[in-house]
Amino acid sequence: MRPYAVLGAGSVGSAIAAYLARSGHPVHVAARAPHAEAIAAQGGIRAISRSETFLAPVQAGTRLPEHLPDGTILFLTVQAPDVDQALEEAGMLCRNHPVVTWQNGIRSEAVAAPRCPRLYGGIVRFTATSLVPGEVRLRQPGQLILGNHPEGADSLAREMADDLGRAGFTAAVSPEIRVEKALKLLVNLVSGPAVLVSRTGPERAVAAAPAPPRRRRKASW
Secondary structure (H helix, E strand, O other): OEEEEEEOOHHHHHHHHHHHOOOOEEEEEOOOOHHHHHHHHHHHHHHHHHOOEEEEEEEEOOOOOOOOOOOOOOEEEOOOHHHHHHHHHOOHHHHHEEEEEOOOOOOOHHHHHHOOOEEEEEEEEEEEEEEOOOOEEEEEOOEEEEEEEEOOOOOHHHHHHHHHHHHHHHHOOOOOOHHHHHHHHHHHHHHHHHHHHHHHOOOHHHHHHOOOOOOOOOOOO
């Protein structure tokens, strides 16, 4: 089966890695030391969702090996500000293997493109948390969308979507991934304030706060 490597196995990266590994794919992750050590000690990533708990056989270290198996696809799941440094540390892996950037926003692909000849963009539509080393929690595997950067949907993009779909995610391919990522960013910008003032507990105080007094405008005549 297709091997995968996950660079930056935080909550999202760990979730994707765990479900791919559970479905039979060889998976190697690079994570922070406590997380990597816990994964190595227990023999994988423990994934906990609303419906199940399982231990996925994932290999882990603080860095990816200098040489990955032929055909490995590299998933980049670090935070957006860390993309450039992560790719620099990955070195020739980025040139020798296809890379998928899974960050929110629209800058990661521009940063990655000079280093990654075969670049794909990805969108994550689920939330996960990793509070205990070696463990990731999520309500359920959500939606993942990917496509060639800046546009297109080749056979490898479709293969990745099929692999993610069989692993348990709702996966889709978009031939206009750059547009899809920009649209998601706009939706987040619009919906974020509404969620803040109307859908969470403590922040209801924000919605109840009195509006600032209007300044009386001076007549212009």
